[in-house]
Amino acid sequence: MSLPPGFLDELRTRLSIGQVVGRKVTWDARKSNQGKGDLWSPCPFHHEKTASFHVDDRKGYYYCFGCHAKGDAISFVRETENVGFMEAVEILAGEAGMPMPERDPRAQEKADQRTLLADVMEMAVQHFRLQLKTGVAADARAYLERRGLDAAAQDRWEIGFAPDAWQGLWDVLKAKGVEDDLILGVGLAKPSQKGGKPYDTFRGRIMFPIRDARGRCTAFGGRAMDPNDNAKYLNSPETELFDKGRSLYNHGPARTAAGKGQPLIVAEGYMDVIALAEHGFGAAVAPLGTAVTEHQLAMLWRIADEPIIALDGDKAGLRAAMRLIDLALPALEAGKSLRFALMPEGQDPDDLLKSQGAGALQKLLDEAMPMVKLLWQRETEGRNFDSPERKAALDKALRDKIKLIADPSIRQHYGQEIKDLRWALFRPQRPAFVPGRNGGRGWKNAPQPAMPSTKSSALVSGGEQVTEYLAEAKILAALICTPEVADEFESGLETLVCADPDHGILRDLILRHAHEGAEVLREKIFGALGPDTLDNMLSSRHLAIVPCIRTPGNADLARMTVAEELAKLSAAKGLNAEIADAMQDLEGVADEGVTWRLSQAAAAAENATRSGKEDTAEYDTGHNGARISRSERDAFAALMEQIKYSKPGH
Known part of the structure; x- marks a missing residue:
């Protein structure tokens, strides 16, 4: 059975020989450099202990320095699976998701046809290069020189020129005996709709040859010299040689440069790629004026594990980067990703190189953001999340x-x-206790100056904040000792407003790292607060007696402690809220509403002091015959004393 032209090329493009061989061998970690596709292992074809078997994943070949076995992925499958050529191709095609083609008796004839088409394209390359040196191309040469490309650079990139003539190239190729169907078949000319001679596809344009990974010219890109032309850049139509979605400009040279350690840079256009390469960034490619396709993304990852997307610093460039995220997410593999170097607004890589030089571009490449950060930027930038x-x-x-x-x-x-x-x-701001209306005080979200460490915080100063401080400390210590229960209280932790700065830091670290285990969480705490803070906290006499802290890892005890202390804090906040409301009501005439608020405050005080056990306090009888507990009575008396001195004249 004969395979159609291009099938094996496509198969080799889709498969990594490193993955094919890696199923049969174990790579030597000391000699191998997987990032560069330089892989070594003991040879699978003869018994040995040294790693003399070399795989070049970028070039797609293997070689053993011991037994001299060599070949590509197809050869490797043939030898290791003991199958014939076509069976090996079928195995690899199945892995690559490529259906085997039907039997084609004209395969050789088609292969010959592709060779003829490639020859016609080379004739066109030479014709356009000669035209660039003529008088009619003076403006084109001047334009290229203004863009920083002297005659030597023009030759390196085989840049040419298509004069503004309807049958200029057509007549030259016909004079050399080229058949009409070959010229039309490679897209160099189009048939006339008026019954006349076919006319040239490219007219009045600077010409850039587009070559495949093997170096064959498969298409052209043409830049219009007329500023009023509807199409500034024009690519060859898709042909038997050229598939735009499976091609990259500068593919072959970029692959070679990336193999030598240069970063793979994906730019938008021909001139960007040329400018990058001329300034020392040889591993630069462009997707031929279209958004990167799935096939092009696979080709990029065959060249490098983390291509850097360097798109223009305008809205169109940013939109292209954002679209690429959605394409890449389903195809991500360990070690295979994208990074994004966004150019300054209104500039492309060529502009940046000319204005600031290679150093400025290198700095942007070094600071290229990972894809997850750009995904976050896309979903949050310019939006308000106030609800x-x-x-x-x-x-x-x-x-x-x-x-x-x-x-x-x-x-x-x-x-x-x-x-x-x-x-x-969405990180909650740390609170400050600031003056409120009528001289009162209340909590307000505002930055708080740094305070002494946990050791000398609220416990030293005493007062009404001690209870709140101890509740926070118990919650945090319980979760540090048993971090596996932290997820169950994530909502409560996120809304926990810590009066002590160290507590706020501990809360943040628990939310971010509790899922990684106790050891990692402690390392993060040591790094943020030092090695003594946590030890001092857990060994303090107030916490050392707590059962879940004495027995770290006891999930049930930790759950009970955290739930109880969160409830206490919630009740305490309810008390503060009722007191504040009652104080405001006293500005007017006292009535039943004030009395009700005071009773609510007393109830909140009782809830805040409960520890989940039955209240065994003695009860007194109020003036109205109701029974109130000692704690309610004391809280009510304290409130009345506070209210007394808040009235005018006191």
């Missing part, structure tokens, strides 16, 4: 995007990174 509904909409949009990731490990890491970014965006 629960808007926050929920953001969460849903991000969850939907993360679900696109097929690899569960990458999906988990994306989820954690998004969680961290979300926490940074």
